[in-house]
Amino acid sequence: MRGFAERHGDAVAVLDDEERTVVARIVADVGLLLGGETFGLEQTLDVPEDLEDPFLYLRGLEESIREPSDPAILRLLPNAAPTDREVSDEFRRLTEGELRAGKVRRLRRVWEQLSAEGDEWVVPADEAMDAAAALTDVRLVLASRLGLLTDEDAERLHQEIELANDALEDEDPLPVDHERVWLGMLYQALSWLQETLVTFVVDREERDD
């Protein structure tokens, strides 16, 4: 895996087949979690893009939208006024449809970029912040599954992964749960990728100033 670097104005990262499959899969999973269609299986409708589902944002008005029971979704769509239930619910009713749709759209775009031929992940400069925000959403879901609520939790995960890496090197049995280590390593890899993408965005901005 190689982090994002600039090439002809685009941000370009390199991921091998397996890495790309894993990242595309988690991106699609988070899209599904947010209520999007399965990426790659959408029916292609012959309508102009700006007319696509004009009622999308109104859906929330038909039914009362409730606080999500899945903590990962709740982190993506948090309560806006935790001390005032009524204000929180009203905010959710007015904004949740649009927020979900925006997040799913960004995730789908990243999935498309990852599904292109070759081992490069090419992000056009004007889509770099959208891709970085999509990576945030994926990392928020992974962090929720990993139980990372505080900075200390994140530090502990880092130590667990180091222990696991040492054990792997010495061919000892893993001292921690396999799945946790695997998810944790994916989380760290995505954090690093996002950091390189944000660096690309910031460098570009500074150069343009």
Add this chain to the structure above:
Amino acid sequence: MGTQEQVEAEGGVATRHDDVWVTIVWNDPVNLMSYVTYVFQTYFELPHDVAEQRMREVHENGRSVLSSGPRERMEVDVQAMHGYGLWATFERDAR
């Protein structure tokens, strides 16, 4: 985003002294410092060093007030922050 001037203009007209609301961004272990700084800088149109200072406030104090004004305006800011994956809330200003 070009919204800041508008906010202030609206704030001047619509804000009563007894009904000022604030947008608060809370710390989380996930968001990268560089990303949060960049979001503050671009969305709230803050100079880089101020944006970075607000980010540090969030990280070290657990929270920072990023904007204040009429409730409708704070709802727009909070929605934008949720769009970026930042943990934001709004409330009536206690001061």
